Amino acid sequence: xxxxKRFDLLQLFYxxxxxxxxxxxxxxxxxxxxxxxxxxxxxxxxxxxxxxxxKLYAGIPQIRELSAFLFFExxxxxxxxxxxxxxxxNKYLAxxxxxxxxxxxxxxxxxxxxxxxxxxxxxxxRERQRGYNQSEWIARGMASVYRRPINSNAxxxxxxxxxxxxxxxxxxxxxVEKIFGIRNPDALAGKHVLLVDDVVTTGATTTAxxxxxxxxxxxxxxxxxLAIVPPR
Numbered sequence: 154x155x156x157x158k159r160f161d162l163l164q165l166f167y168x169x170x171x172x173x174x175x176x177x178x179x180x181x182x183x184x185x186x187x188x189x190x191x192x193x194x195x196x197x198x199x200x201x202x203x204x205x206x207x208k209l210y211a212g213i214p215q216i217r218e219l220s221a222f223l224f225f226e227x228x229x230x231x232x233x234x235x236x237x238x239x240x241x242x243n244k245y246l247a248x249x250x251x252x253x254x255x256x257x258x259x260x261x262x263x264x265x266x267x268x269x270x271x272x273x274x275x276x277x278x279r280e281r282q283r284g285y286n287q288s289e290w291i292a293r294g295m296a297s298v299y300r301r302p303i304n305s306n307a308x309x310x311x312x313x314x315x316x317x318x319x320x321x322x323x324x325x326x327x328x329v330e331k332i333f334g335i336r337n338p339d340a341l342a343g344k345h346v347l348l349v350d351d352v353v354t355t356g357a358t359t360t361a362x363x364x365x366x367x368x369x370x371x372x373x374x375x376x377x378x379l380a381i382v383p384p385r
Contacts (some may be wrong), residue, residue: 172237172246173230184246194224194231196381199258205220205384206376208357215367215374217345218263221381222254225352231380235352238284244290245359247351250379251294259298264375267343270296273362274308274333292349292380307341309334310363333361338369345373353378 167177171186178186198204199220206219223231232249237243256278258264280286288382292303346366350359359376366374 161313173233183249196221196224199261199263213363215372217373218375220258221353221378223380224383225380235380238287238368244285247287247290248294250293255295255298264347266345267301267347267375268300269304270349271304271307272349274310276310287351288349291351306336310335310360333365335365340374341369343371348376349372350378353381
């Protein structure tokens, strides 16, 4: 039990803090305290018949289910979490939130028939800089709930696009046009795939991925985003 004593001693001098409120975390809590987990700005889109995400992908016949876990607003809680994942190396937070989101979506039965999860690809240069693909780690958390494989190699990004943060709707879509490719498409023919992204703003990046996947015969595509900018 020596390791437990060392852990307690570390907690005494270097307590783990909630990323959102700064409270000291309990032993069983990870990254966020229970209060902040319960108070996250959930979209609950999977429970809505008038799911606003459908407007982003209207007219794409391969689309099936669409869901986003949190509302992303400037200086909001979801932004803090996404920035911790993307810019501060907290890939395990991505995994935790992916698992949490899946646990809340799964009772609806909407994604029970998916065959695999496909993370939105990063350009190799960006992935080397970051050390990982944040969408893949979100997918890892989801895969732990749905018990489905992750196909991290299905999509690839062949152009290192600049950040989308300050771009207009038109510029975002132009910026990602034809930047994705697909490997071994025959393996996905007739499958129901779940495309996983971190943040959906205008839907430009996921739409570019969907257009590539839609070239595969009889494919069905669902989309999950950890966070989404709420419609205005």
